[in-house]
Amino acid sequence: MKKLFLISLIFISCSPKDKKWKNLIINNSLDGWHIFQDDGTKKGWSVKDNIMIFDTVSSLESGQADASILSNEMYSSFEIIFDWKIEKGGNSGFMWGVREDTAYKFPYQTGQEIQIIDVAAYETPEQILGGEIELNNILRDLDERKHYLGAVYDLYAPTIKSPPNPAGQWNTYHIKIDQKNNYGFVKLNDSLINAFELRGDQWNVLYSQSKFSKSDDYPYLGGKRWYDFAKFSEGYICFQDHPGKSYFKNIKIRELED
Numbered sequence: 184m185k186k187l188f189l190i191s192l193i194f195i196s197c198s199p200k201d202k203k204w205k206n207l208i209i210n211n212s213l214d215g216w217h218i219f220q221d222d223g224t225k226k227g228w229s230v231k232d233n234i235m236i237f238d239t240v241s242s243l244e245s246g247q248a249d250a251s252i253l254s255n256e257m258y259s260s261f262e263i264i265f266d267w268k269i270e271k272g273g274n275s276g277f278m279w280g281v282r283e284d285t286a287y288k289f290p291y292q293t294g295q296e297i298q299i300i301d302v303a304a305y306e307t308p309e310q311i312l313g314g315e316i317e318l319n320n321i322l323r324d325l326d327e328r329k330h331y332l333g334a335v336y337d338l339y340a341p342t343i344k345s346p347p348n349p350a351g352q353w354n355t356y357h358i359k360i361d362q363k364n365n366y367g368f369v370k371l372n373d374s375l376i377n378a379f380e381l382r383g384d385q386w387n388v389l390y391s392q393s394k395f396s397k398s399d400d401y402p403y404l405g406g407k408r409w410y411d412f413a414k415f416s417e418g419y420i421c422f423q424d425h426p427g428k429s430y431f432k433n434i435k436i437r438e439l440e441d
Contacts, residue, residue, distance in 0.1 A: 207254065207434040208233050218250050219290055219421070220283060225250045227424065234432040237275070241426045243313050249289045253281060253419040260362045260439035263420065264355065266432045267299055271350040272312040273427025275299040276336065279360050280418040286407045290421045293411050296336040297358055297369055297377075299429070301350040302343075305331065313426035329393075333369045333376040337393040338386070341369065341377040348372070353432075362416045363441050382413075 209215055211233050218225045227239030227250050235252075242249045258279065269275055278294035287293060304311040305328075308321040324330040333341035347354045357370040362381060369377040380386045390396055390413075398408030422431060 201440055202438040204435045204437045207436055208235060208432070213252075215255050216252050217255055219253055219281075219424075220248070220285065228252050234430050235422070235434070236431075237422070237424065237429045241313070242424050243316060244426055250424040251278075251290045251421050252424075253283065253290065253421045255419075257417050257419055258360075258436070258438060259417040260360060260441050261420075261436055262357070262359045262439065263434070263436045264357045265434040266353045266355050268348075268353045268430045269299060269301055269350055270312075270428045271301055272304055272310045273301050273350060273429060274311065274313060274317060274425045275427070275429040276423040276425065277356065277358065278421040278423065280413060280415045281421045282411070282415055282418050284407075286405065287411075288403075288405050290419075290423070291336075291412075292404060292407060292409055293413075293415060294418060294421055295338070295413050296423070297356070298330055298332055298334045298336050299356075299423075300330070300332050301427075302332050302347060303350065311426075317426060333371055335367075335369075335377065335379050337395065338389045339377055339379040343371065343374075343376050345372075345374060355433075359439075361439055363439070381416075 207215060208230060212230050213228060218228065225248065227237055229236050229238070276296040276299050278290055278296045281290040281294035304321055305325065308318055311317045311321050320330055328334065328340045329337050331341055332347060333343060355372050360367045360381065365381050365383060367379050367381055368375060395409045395412045398410060401408060
């Protein structure tokens with residue numbers, strides 16, 4: 184009887200519909216990726232030694248169109264693990280649920296973001312890259328920390344008990360987005376730092392308090408503003424075009440049952 188119960192548990196926890204882990208850096212290249220709304224002129228991403236690198240002046244600093252990088256494939260429920268590092272004062276992010284309609288100027292008009300940032304900037308904000316916009320983002324967030332490392336940007340603040348490795352050194356994210364069970368988490372270097380709902384009463388309250396509910400304050404976003412923010416359970420995953428060099432390696436993903 185005990186043996187039968189154990190077999191049942193194994194069967195339940197390892198659904199045959201969940202897929203195997205898949206590497207997302209293929210042939211030491213950008214195969215399987217494309218730049219957001221690329222018209223053939225956007226650049227900044229490369230792969231060297233199986234490390235995906237963003238190394239250019241960001242759109243925030245240049246005033247040019249967004250050059251975040253998107254997967255060619257759409258995902259709904261998944262787990263993703265990747266190593267990342269950024270330069271001192273740098274800032275990046277991982278997004279999911281991104282759509283690429285030309286009505287949107289930026290991936291973050293639709294996709295939610297897990298923040299990647301040099302946490303030292305919260306101690307010395309003047310070191311943050313990206314000029315006045317990024318400096319003000321830090322200064323407004325010193326208490327709530329909804330823009331801090333591991334935050335679901337402007338929604339769920341993380342709880343970090345041990346500090347990440349500093350800028351210039353590798354850290355690891357393990358992120359889960361489970362649409363079926365309305366649940367997500369972020370682990371930093373194997374330590375759980377954030378857990379959150381993808382929709383529901385708590386999400387609605389936090390959304391109402393966030394900038395995403397104040398679309399009329401952001402005319403530069405165009406007609407769609409943030410009206411479609413977090414509306415799509417399926418979309419592209421994305422690494423952000425933002426100030427500072429950023430590096431990603433050992434990117435692997437596993438789709439979950441919806």
